[in-house]
Amino acid sequence: MTTLERGLETRQAPPRPAGGFLDRPEWLGPLMIGPAVLFIVLVVGIPFLLALFYSVSDISMGDRTMRFVGLRNFIAIWGTTNFQTAIWNTFVFAIVSQILVIVLGTALALALLRDFRGKWLIRFLLLLPWVAPISLGTIGWLWIFDSTYSVLNWTLETLRFISPNDWYMWLGIPHLAMGSVIAVHVWRILPLATVILLAGLSSIPHDIHDAARVDGAGYWRHLFEITVPLIRPIMLVAGLFGLVFAFTDMIVIFVLTRGGPYDTTQVLATLAFFTGIQGGDIAEGAAIALFLFPMLLAVAIGFLRVARRTEVV
Amino acid sequence: MAIVETQDVIKLFGDVKAVDGVSLATRESEFLVMLGPSGCGKTTLLRMIAGLEQPSSGDIVIGGQVVTALPPRARKIAMVFQSYALYPHMTVAKNIAFPLKAQGMARDERQKRVERSASMLGIGHLLHRKPRELSGGERQRVALARALVREPAVFLLDEPLSNLDAKLRTSARDELQQFQRQVATTTIYVTHDQVEAMGLGHRIAVMSGGKVRQLGTPQEVYHDPADTFVAAFLGSPPMNLIETPGYILGFRPENFLPKEVFGANGPLLSIPCRVTRLEYLGSDRLVYGTTEGKFEGHRVISKLPSNISAPIQTGERHEFATPEGDLKFFDPRTGLKAAPRAL
Numbered sequence: 001m002t003t004l005e006r007g008l009e010t011r012q013a014p015p016r017p018a019g020g021f022l023d024r025p026e027w028l029g030p031l032m033i034g035p036a037v038l039f040i041v042l043v044v045g046i047p048f049l050l051a052l053f054y055s056v057s058d059i060s061m062g063d064r065t066m067r068f069v070g071l072r073n074f075i076a077i078w079g080t081t082n083f084q085t086a087i088w089n090t091f092v093f094a095i096v097s098q099i100l101v102i103v104l105g106t107a108l109a110l111a112l113l114r115d116f117r118g119k120w121l122i123r124f125l126l127l128l129p130w131v132a133p134i135s136l137g138t139i140g141w142l143w144i145f146d147s148t149y150s151v152l153n154w155t156l157e158t159l160r161f162i163s164p165n166d167w168y169m170w171l172g173i174p175h176l177a178m179g180s181v182i183a184v185h186v187w188r189i190l191p192l193a194t195v196i197l198l199a200g201l202s203s204i205p206h207d208i209h210d211a212a213r214v215d216g217a218g219y220w221r222h223l224f225e226i227t228v229p230l231i232r233p234i235m236l237v238a239g240l241f242g243l244v245f246a247f248t249d250m251i252v253i254f255v256l257t258r259g260g261p262y263d264t265t266q267v268l269a270t271l272a273f274f275t276g277i278q279g280g281d282i283a284e285g286a287a288i289a290l291f292l293f294p295m296l297l298a299v300a301i302g303f304l305r306v307a308r309r310t311e312v313v
Numbered sequence: 314m315a316i317v318e319t320q321d322v323i324k325l326f327g328d329v330k331a332v333d334g335v336s337l338a339t340r341e342s343e344f345l346v347m348l349g350p351s352g353c354g355k356t357t358l359l360r361m362i363a364g365l366e367q368p369s370s371g372d373i374v375i376g377g378q379v380v381t382a383l384p385p386r387a388r389k390i391a392m393v394f395q396s397y398a399l400y401p402h403m404t405v406a407k408n409i410a411f412p413l414k415a416q417g418m419a420r421d422e423r424q425k426r427v428e429r430s431a432s433m434l435g436i437g438h439l440l441h442r443k444p445r446e447l448s449g450g451e452r453q454r455v456a457l458a459r460a461l462v463r464e465p466a467v468f469l470l471d472e473p474l475s476n477l478d479a480k481l482r483t484s485a486r487d488e489l490q491q492f493q494r495q496v497a498t499t500t501i502y503v504t505h506d507q508v509e510a511m512g513l514g515h516r517i518a519v520m521s522g523g524k525v526r527q528l529g530t531p532q533e534v535y536h537d538p539a540d541t542f543v544a545a546f547l548g549s550p551p552m553n554l555i556e557t558p559g560y561i562l563g564f565r566p567e568n569f570l571p572k573e574v575f576g577a578n579g580p581l582l583s584i585p586c587r588v589t590r591l592e593y594l595g596s597d598r599l600v601y602g603t604t605e606g607k608f609e610g611h612r613v614i615s616k617l618p619s620n621i622s623a624p625i626q627t628g629e630r631h632e633f634a635t636p637e638g639d640l641k642f643f644d645p646r647t648g649l650k651a652a653p654r655a656l
Contacts, residue, residue, distance in 0.1 A: 207398035210365050215459070216386035216415035225411075229402045 054286035061280035073287035082263050082271065083288065090267040090292070092178065093253075094246035097185045101242055102235060104186065105193035106228070112194070113201050130191035138255040141184045145170035145256065171257050174264035181265050185252050189245065193238050200234035201227070233307045240303035244296055268292060315376030315389070315466035315499055316341060317362060322371035324357050324523075331357045333523035334371070342497040344490070346514030348504055350546070354523040355503045356471055362501065363392050363469050376466055386415070391460035392469040395476065397452045399444040405431070405455050406440040412463045430462040434492070450481050457489075461496065468493070468500040474509060486512055507547050511535070519543045537641075538563075541648040544641065550599065553613040556645055560654065562608070563641035566599070566616035571623040572634040581634040582656060584608055586615075588627055600625055602633070 021027040055073055059066045077083045112123060129137055144151050153167040162168070170180050204227065212226045228235075250269035253259060259266035259274065268288055276285015317339045324332040332354040339345045347355040360366040362373055364385035372381045380388045391412070399408050406427055413423045431437045434454040444452060453473060460468055474482045474489070490513055493500050504510055510517050511531045518528045519542075527539035538544035544552040544563050553569060555562040564582075572583055586602035600615040615633055617623070625631055642651040 205396060205398065207394045207396045208400065210360075210363075211392070211394060211398035211400075212411075213365065214363055214385045214390065214392045215412040216463075217411070218386075218415070221415060226400060232402075 051286045051290055054283050055290050057283050059282045061282060069283070073283050074291065077284060077287055077291070082266065085263050086266045086268050086271040086288075087291075089178070089263075089265060090247060090269075093182060093185070093265075093267055094243055097182045097189070097246050098239060098242045100182070100186045101189050101193045102239055105190055105197050105238070106231075106235070108190070108194045109197040109201050110223075110227075112198055126194060127191050129188055134188060134251050135255060137188065138184060138252050141180075141187075142171075142256055145180055147172060172261055174261060177257050177261055177265050181253050181256055184256060185246060185249075188252065189242055193242060196234060196238040197231060200231035204230050236303050236307040240300060240307075243303075244300060247292055247296055316374075317467055317499060317501060318374040319358065319362065320372045320374060322358065322361060322368045322373065324354070324361060324366060325369045330523050332361070332368075335520075335523070335525050337518055337525060337528065339499050339501065340515075342499055344493050344500045344502065344513055344515045346502045346504060346510040346517045347520055348507060348510040348514075348517050348546075349520035351505055353520040355505075355520050358520075359392075359469055359471055359501060359503045362467075363390055364388050389466040390469055391463060391465035391467075393453075393456045393460050393471065393473045395472040397444075397456040397473075397476075399452060399455055399459075401444050403443070404440065405436065405442050405444070405447070408444065408455055409440075409459045409462050412459065416463065426462050427458075430458045433461065433495075434458045449477050450485060453477065453485060457492065465498065468498050470500065470502045472504050473502075475504070475506070482509075489513065507549070511547075519546060521546070537650075539650055541643050544643070550614045550616065552641070553611075554643070555604065555608050555611045555613070557608065559645070560651060561643040561645050561648075563643060564635040564639055566614045567618075568639040569613065569615045569633055569635045570617060570621065571615075571625065572632040573623060574621055575634055575636070580637045582637050582640060583632055583634040584613070585630060586613060586633050587630050588625055591625065591627055595619070598625075602631075605630065 022031075056068060056070060057066050058069045058072075108126065112119065112126075143149065147167070147169045150167065150170060152170065153162065156162045157164060157167070168176060171177050208226065208230070209222070212222050217226065248269055250267065250273060253265055253267055253270050254273070257265045259270045268291060272285045272289035275288060276282050279285070317337075319335050319337045322332055322335045323330065335354075335358055337345075337358075347358065349355045357366060361368050362375075364373075364380065364383060364387075368381060372379050374380065375388055375390070385392075400411065403411065409427045409431060410423050413426060418426075427440070428437065431440055434457055436451060436454045436458060439447060439451060439455070444455065447455065453476075456473065474485050477485055486509060493513075502509075502513060514531060516528060516530055517534050519526045519534055519539075521542050527534050527543045529537070529539075534543055535547055538547065538552070541554055541561060541563070545554060548565060550566050552563045552565050569584075572581065575581055584607075585605045586600075587605055588600055588602045590601040592599040592601070596619050598617040598619070598621075600617060602613055602615065604611045604613055613633075617625075637656075640653065640656075642653055643649060644651045
């Protein structure tokens with residue numbers, strides 16, 4: 001053995017550092033990820049499985065027995081008018097609000113991409129709805145839409161668009177009520193969508209925009225043939241999240257209209273809540289809540305596929 | 314075909330003068346290179362010619378028309394960017410066709426033109442690929458084809474070769490020059506690479522600190538630099554500059570050789586040197602030394618072609634010399650070229 005090799009030999013086994021199992025990746029990794037897994041299992045996994053379980057049973061509040069009934073709950077709700085109305089309303093609410101969010105979000109993000117005086121103020125104001133608690137914000141809107149004290153009506157009257165005798169009942173007339181809940185939902189989701197789209201826009205290299213200008217593209221061609229196609233993947237992701245959120249959320253509608261007037265703003269989430277929790281028919285509530293699950297899953301998979309296919313860079 | 318002029322163009326970014334009163338004019342069908350270190354304002358000047366930046370003052374004139382207030386698309390220019398800026402979501406064919414589409418050209422005519430410019434650059438077989446499926450050299454050709462397809466009056470090229478590897482760069486340089494000759498379109502080319510500038514340009518505008526230090530043919534800027542900046546920027550290694558009271562003396566390393574090499578021809582300026590370091594570069598040897606005698610204490614470099622085999626050792630004192638006819642003189646206050654004087 002040469003001296004060199006001997007030297008290597010002695011260095012081969014360094015003394016084990018003190019510190020115990022926390023220094024070993026096979027322990028530390030699971031330990032760090034454990035709380036997150038536990039959280040998801042407790043808050044998402046178990047309730048989801050319970051809902052699946054309830055939806056095929058005849059469980060109700062105040063009744064200690066529970067039998068398996070197969071798909072009877074699903075068949076029963078399908079035939080009722082208020083379920084059919086709720087499905088229709090859910091689609092109108094989710095799709096209209098998402099289209100508005102994407103269009104307005106893109107416009108806002110394009111505006112915020114430029115440099116102008118007071119940009120920080122606009123950004124701050126834009127993010128405000130996102131950081132405020134949703135229910136508080138929505139209660140604020142309840143006052144804005146109030147039939148007697150409505151600041152909207154007051155403004156319209158002051159600007160002489162309407163007379164004092166025809167103040168709108170924003171939340172009491174079917175189409176106005178749907179318009180109002182959509183408006184508030186858009187107000188609420190817009191900041192997040194704008195921030196996501198802004199990130200997408202900032203990731204486009206500046207040279208591409210310069211090249212389009214030199215190549216002679218006007219504003220609209222530049223927007224629809226260069227900018228929008230380049231942020232399409234991120235638009236799809238923002239759209240997907242927004243859509244799933246709009247399909248499953250109930251805070252805005254619960255606070256503003258409770259599904260009224262005459263069920264015209266009743267969506268599946270509120271219907272499930274009123275039937276299952278307030279009405280006590282847990283099994284039917286679970287069935288309503290789960291009704292859209294297969295469809296949303298398909299939507300999510302479809303969106304993610306398209307997003308991956310249009311990935312450009 | 315057009316002449317591009319900049320008239321006293323100034324560009325301020327805040328308090329910084331990026332371009333400081335540049336007046337330049339190209340010639341018809343000329344290949345003009347703007348050469349300078351990074352931050353010298355050359356790209357800003359190019360972007361102002363393109364219309365991507367607005368000059369703080371001064372005018373841009375293309376083909377006799379003042380275009381300062383016109384948007385890029387109204388200037389009959391085409392630009393190739395350092396990153397090529399190909400549209401990643403479009404095929405090569407659509408990339409090349411985009412400027413034509415923006416002009417509102419009919420589909421048939423568009424296709425004909427796309428095929429023509431693609432075949433001119435040898436990328437006809439790539440038309441259905443997306444930019445991400447192309448190599449660096451292919452992307453660069455697509456960018457050129459996109460610039461060529463609208464038959465612009467002026468080509469503006471912003472370091473188009475800097476993203477290619479060294480070997481490809483040499484062949485791309487060759488192709489670029491042939492291409493420019495073929496289309497005979499006025500071309501303004503921005504680079505920080507003096508080899509590209511010397512090899513491609515009909516004339517070179519050497520820039521520094523937002524100003525054009527010298528505008529001239531490659532021979533002029535190399536052999537007759539207007540000031541010490543140009544002298545030290547061009548050439549590898551750069552010109553030796555020896556500052557004395559009253560003048561700065563300049564001589565190129567390749568003219569500064571061991572005295573015995575010159576034999577008896579012509580008057581020589583002899584400068585003894587202490588050799589501090591040797592570099593063997595294959596085709597050349599670089600000798601780093603410190604001057605002694607009359608011009609004591611300056612660092613100088615001598616570049617010996619490999620056919621000169623004079624034995625030189627580190628640490629020894631050796632007599633070097635340069636022909637007096639190759640000496641340059643500069644004013645020590647302004648750095649500008651000065652008249653030759655007797656030594």
